[in-house]
Amino acid sequence: MNVAVFHPGTQHSWQTATAVQQLGRLQFYATSIFYKPEEWPYRIERYLPGRLRQRVHDEFRRFEHPALDPELVKSAGLFEWLERIAARAGLEKTAVRLDLAGNRRFARFLEREIRSDREFALWGYNSSALESFELARDLGRFCILDRTNGDFRVYNRIMEEILGEYGDYFLPGHRRIPDWTIERDDREYAEADRIVVGSEFARATLAQGCPDPAVAKKTRVLNYCFDESLYADLPKPAPVPPGEPVRFLFLGQLIPRKGIHHVLEAIEQIPASQARLTLVGKMGVPKEAFARFADRVDFIPTVARADVPRIMSEHHVFLLPTYFEGAGIVLYEALASGMALIQSRNAALAATPDTGIMLEEIDTGSLLGAMMALVDDRNRLDHFRAHAQAEAQNYTFARYRSNIAKVLAEAGLGG
Template sequence: MDVAVFHPGTQHSWQTATALQDLDRLAWYATSIFYQPDRFPYRLERYAPGALGERLHREFRRFQHPGLNPAKVRTAGWAEWAERIAKRLGQRRLAKRIDMWGNDRFVANLAAAVTSAERFALWGYSGSSRSTFELARQHGRTCILDRTNGDFRIYNRMMEPVRQDYGEWFLPAERPIPQEIIDSDAAEYRLARRILVGSPFARRTIEQAEDDPTIRDRTRVLNYCYDEPLFAHLPPPKPVGRDEPVKFLWVGLVIPRKGIQYVLEAIEKIPPSAAQLTIVGDLKLPRRVFARYSDRVRYIPTVSRADVPAIMADHHAFLLPSLFEGAGITLYEALASGCALIQSDRCAEAVTPETGLQIGQPSTESVHRAMMTMVEDRDRLNAWRAAAQGEARQYSFAHYRDNIAGELASLGL
C-alpha cells in the first residue's frame, strides 16, 4: 500500500516524501510551500529588481527539493507565507494565530482525498494531524504519526525551573504548552497505529507521560537524516591551530529551550582570543537580554538551507545543549561539515566519544567546561573533527529510507 504524506509547513517532511518516492510507495505529498520557479509567487524573483530579487531567491530556495517529483506534490493556501511575514515583522502572536488558522484550512483541503476510494495510508506530523487522522480512521486508513518533539507534559515539567531561574530570557509568547494542545497531542497518539520519534529522549518522554501501555508499545525511534547532496562538496576539515580561536557555532531557533542562555553566559567567560561564537537563526529572546552579549557574538538571521554548509564548514565546533529536543538534524549536518559536537543528552544521540562531548544536565558550568576542553586541547578537538564526516554517514538518506521501509513492513503495508 502506498503512503500519503502531509504537513502544513515543511520540517523534514520533504525527506520522508522523497524516501517513500524512492521506495515507489508515495501516493502524494501535501504541503503549503514547494519551490517551483515557473509558478506564482516564485516567478516574482525573476522580475524583482536587484537586491530584492536576490533576497526573494534566497527565501524561496529554502523550499527547493529537486529530488521530489512535482507531479506528486499538492500545495494549498497562503497561510504559511503570511505566518512567515508576520514572524519577520516581529508579530509572533499574530503569526501563531495565522498558523492555527492555516492548519485548519490545510486540513480541510485534505478531506476530499482522505474520503476518496483510493487506497493509501497516511503519514502526518505532530500538532497538525488530529482532524485528518480522525477522518482517516473513519474510512479505515492506517495512520502513522511522526512526532517531531517530545511529550509536552514532560516539557512543561522540565522547563518550569528554567523559567524561574531565567525568566527574563523568555518572550511573552514563550509560555508553557496549554492543556488544549496537550490533549490534542494525546488524541493523535490514540489515533495512530505507529508513533515515530527522532530520538530515544523523545520516546522516553512519551513513556513517562503516558499511562496507556499500548501507546508506549506503538512508539518507535526513527532517526532522521540530513540533506546529503547539500553537504557532499565539503572537504575534510583542516586542523585548528593552537594560536587561533576556536570558532563555535549555533544554528537554529535562539530560545531558552535549546540552552542559548548557557551558551551566552559561557562565551562571556572565555577570552575572545580563545573562542568566537556565531549564532545563525531566528532570534526569540528579548533584545535587551541579547544585547548584553552582542559584543561576543556574530549574529546572522535565518538563511537559506543552501547557505548552511559553508557556514558550518567555516566553524570548528557545534553547540546544542538543549533542554528538550525531538531530534536534532543540525547535529547531523554539523558532523557532515566536519564540526566537533557539544550536545546534551536530551536530543538526537549524534555525538560519540570520537566526535565530541555530551553533557548531562545543561547548565552554564557544563557548557563552559565542554567549550574550554576544546579550547585547551586542540589535539582532541582536531581528532573529533577528523572523525565527524565519517560518523555523519550513519545518518544518510539511504539509512533513513531503509528504516522507513522496515517500518512499513512491520505494519504490513
C-alpha cells in the first residue's frame, strides 16, 4: 500500500517522504513550504536587490529538497510563512494562533485527497495530524503518527523541578505546555494505528505520561537520520593542536529544556585560554539572564541548513545536556562532522565510549566535569573525534529507509 506523508512545516518529514518515495510507495508529500523557484512566493527573490535577494534566497534554500520528485509534492504555505515571520518578530502568541489556523487550513487542503477512492495510508506528525487522522479513520485509512517529542506531561514535570532554581532563564512560553495541547496530543494518540518516536527516551515518556496503556503498545522506536549530502565532503578531523582552546558548540534552540543554562554556567568557569563556546540558533533566554555570559560566547543566529556542516567542522565538541528530546538529529550531524559529543541520556543515545561522554546527571557540575575532561585530555578528545564519522554511519538515510520499510511491513502495509 502507498503512503501519503504530510506536515505543514518541515521537521524531518521531507526525509520520511524521500525514503517512502525510494521504496516506491509515496502517494504524495504534502507540506506548506517546499522550494520551487518558479512558483510563488519563491520567484519573488529574482526581483529583489542584491543583498536582500541573497538573504531571502538563504531562507528559501532551507526548504530545498532536490531528491524529492516535485510532481509528488503538494504545497500550500501562506500560514506557515506568516507564522515564521511572527515568531522571528518575537510575537509568540500570534505565532501559536497562526500555527493552529494553518494546521486547520492544511487539514482542509488534504481533505479532498483523503476522501478520494485511491487506497493509501497516512503518515502525519504530532500537533498537526489530528483533523486529517479523524477523517482518515472514519474512512478506514491506516494512520501512522510520527511523534517528534516525548509526552508533554513528562516535560511539565521536569520543567517544574528546575523552574525554582533556574526560572530566570525561562521565557514565559517555555515554562509549561498548556493542558489543551496535551488533550489534543491524546486525541492524536487515540486516532493513530501506529506511533513512531525517535528514541527510547521518547518512547518511555509516552509510556510514563499517557494514562492510556494502548498508546505504549502501539509505539515503536524509529531512529532518525541525518542529511548525508550536506556532510559528504567534510574531511576527517585533524588532532586539536596543543595549546589551542577546545572549541565547544551548542546548536539549535537556545532554551532551558536543552540545558542552555548549564552550558553558560559551565563555560563561565573555564578560562578563555582553554575553551571557547559558540551558540547557534534562536536565542530563547531572556536578555537579562544572558547578558552576564555574552562576552564568553560567540553567538550566531539561525542559519541555513547548508551552512551547518561548515560550522560544525570548525568546532571540536558538541554539547547537548538536554532534559527532554524527541531524538536529536543534530547529534548525528555532529558525529558526521567529526565532533566529539557530550550529551544527556534524555535524547537519542548517539554518544558511545569511542565518540563522547554520556552525562549521568543533568547539572552544571557534571557538564563542567565532562568539558574539562576533554580540555585536559587531548588524546581522549582526538580519539572521540577520530571515531565520530564512522559512528555516524549508523544513522544514514539508507538505514532510515530500511527501518521505515520494517515499520510499514510490521504494520501490515508492506507490498
